[in-house]
Amino acid sequence: MNNRDNLISIIVPCYNEEHAIPYFYKAITEHSTLMKNEFGVDFEYLFINDGSVDNTLTVLKEYASKDNRVKYISFSRNFGKESAMYAGLKNASGNYIAIMDADLQDPPYMLTEMYKTIIESDYDCVATRRTTRIGEPPIRSFFARCFYKLINRISKTDIVDGARDYRLMTRQMVNAIIDMGEYNRFSKGIFGWVGFNTKWIEYENVERVAGETKWSFWKLFLYSLDGITAFSTIPLALSSILGFLLFIIAFILVFVIIIKTLIWGDPVAGYPSLVCIICFLSGVQMFCLGILGQYLSKTYLETKKRPIYIVKESNKENYQ
The missing domain is CATH 3.90.550.10 (Spore Coat Polysaccharide Biosynthesis Protein SpsA; Chain A)
Structure with missing residues (x-):
């Protein structure tokens, strides 16, 4: 022994x-x-x-x-x-x-x-x-x-x-x-x-x-993000799925607006609704970019090979 x-x-x-x-x-x-x-x-x-x-x-x-x-x-x-x-x-x-x-x-x-x-x-x-x-x-x-x-x-x-x-x-x-x-x-x-x-x-x-x-609380929140990005790639897939769903919704709405205008002659909704849509889509884009940035930053730190x-x-x- x-x-x-x-x-x-x-x-x-x-x-x-x-x-x-x-x-x-x-x-x-x-x-x-x-x-x-x-x-x-x-x-x-x-x-x-x-x-x-x-x-x-x-x-x-x-x-x-x-x-x-x-x-x-x-x-x-x-x-x-x-x-x-x-x-x-x-x-x-x-x-x-x-x-x-x-x-x-x-x-x-x-x-x-x-x-x-x-x-x-x-x-x-x-x-x-x-x-x-x-x-x-x-x-x-x-x-x-x-x-x-x-x-x-x-x-x-x-x-x-x-x-x-x-x-x-x-x-x-x-x-x-x-x-x-x-x-x-x-x-x-x-x-x-x-x-x-x-x-x-x-x-x-x-x-x-x-x-x-x-x-x-903030340190624990950042630590939880480390855990998610270290042991799951689901957030990356989630951002892709979210983008695809928004594309489908936008595509459907285009047809709804066209048909509505042809049948009832109703013009496209005004400025307030447009601003809301732009803010919503911008938020989704930033969210998805943030997810991608988290994984990219981890990869960057790993490649530096610091002690x-x-x-x-x-x-x-x-x-x-």
Whole structure:
């Protein structure tokens, strides 16, 4: 058995989490001690400092100086949670890898059930989903449910409603995810796209232990667009269908106006109706161009081959 066969790597993306990290560290170390006594597993805590502008990095360095299980990778700027998760997966040393948030909305006690499920069955991943959204603004919950319904209708990739990034995966599954080195990342879709046997564990929503959420409604909206364009081409087909339907409607209306004028001598409708029609068609055209622009922009970013993240400093040897 090599050193990482019984090692669990905990990946923790951090952005301005100086107040939450002490709570998280206390909770995860207490539970990892219980798991070590029960299963004989070791832990690695891999914190990804995603360009924090507070004292997150200072706090991480303090814990790293006292606990050799604490590793950190600090980015040169804020690249986003998706980049942080990818960096964590790419640099994790364990044979089992978990992703957790630093705000304790991902309860550490669930790791025991996750680990037991993987080692006692043929599951490659144990993932979590929220059954409630208590504490979340109602408008955000409504649009979140709408997004999951929409993405599952237009995409072949299974994306579970309420799914969290909190999951424990085998090394084989993580390697498959790492191989998907695309720049525009939507991990909830990537987790489903790579396949592998996944068991879902449900739990009620847990509020943050400290700090404030970094996800505004606008950021979540843009993130949902990333998910749609990354795992479905239906919007492109929709714009084509919409254009064809408008063409048919216009063609029919031309005949209606001609026949109406010949029979009743009624002239063509006036200026107000014409303005409404022009505005409507212009809006449809801009909408379709916007859909095309979304896909084109993603393609443009992929062809530039820019790095997903840039590391400024780290205490982990041979980081990538």
